[in-house]
Amino acid sequence: MPSDSSIAPARADRAARMAGMLLLATAAVTVVMAAMRVLGDPDQPTLFESLQAIGDNRVIYGVGGAARFVSGVTLLAAGWYLSRTWIIRNRLVAPLVAYLLIASGAITAVSGVCAILIALLPTPEATWVDGVLASDIPTLVEAISYLRWLTGKIGFAAAGIALLIAARSQWRARGTLRTTAPALAVTGVAMQFIWIDSATIVHPIVGAAFFLWLVAVGTMLATGRVERHFIAAYGSPELRGQPAGP
Secondary structure, eight states: OOOGGGOOOSSOOHHHHHHHHHHHHHHHHHHHHHHHHHHHOOOOSSHHHHHHHHHHTHHHHHHHHHHHHHHHHHHHHHHHHHHTSTTTTTOSSTHHHHHHHHHHHHHHHHHHHHHHHHHHSOOOOEEEETTEEEEOOOHHHHHHHHHHHHHHHHHHHHHHHHHHHHHHHHHHSOTHHHHHHHHHHHHHHHGGGGGOGGGGGGHHHHHHHHHHHHHHHHHHHHHTHHHHHHHHHHOOTTTTTOOSOO
């Protein structure tokens, strides 16, 4: 059997290359987003305390929100290009990976816009009632904060489901893709822990695993390695009567 490196498509799939580069861009912007979140330290016990922390680090949180928005847009675009590749087009389940990445990107972009708005809105004032610290959070600020929280979780969970489906497709392929499929499935399941507040200790680990997937698959798509693995498993798209690109 020929090695993976000796098998090449008759012509490169430009959509696959673009999807890979956009996944790498998503990974790069995600680093900025994570760094700004750590520096801004907005995760406090109460919403009021979180808004106070954001007010003290308004620029940092705003930059993080902008990075979140850009990462959502690049992930959405990567999903769209992925949906145009012969690798998953005309398959039964695999296209769901692209559609879920598109949905995840769109929802994440909304979360980023919400974060930017929170950074721009005035910080709620603290008041004392009968010697007890109280807070008056405007309804608009509270609603946007909740929407940012919800969209952030939905976007991350949707990406996790995409990884679960991708693991199935990778297992059916050969080479590195099949070898990494079990770890990818575990990561996809672990990403659903985003809904469990008590599991916050594992969230950074899971986020790092998702970042590594973006880098690994992005690189493999951009260099054509994913195509070679799928050709080894299923044959050339030209020989199967399918176009190599959109």
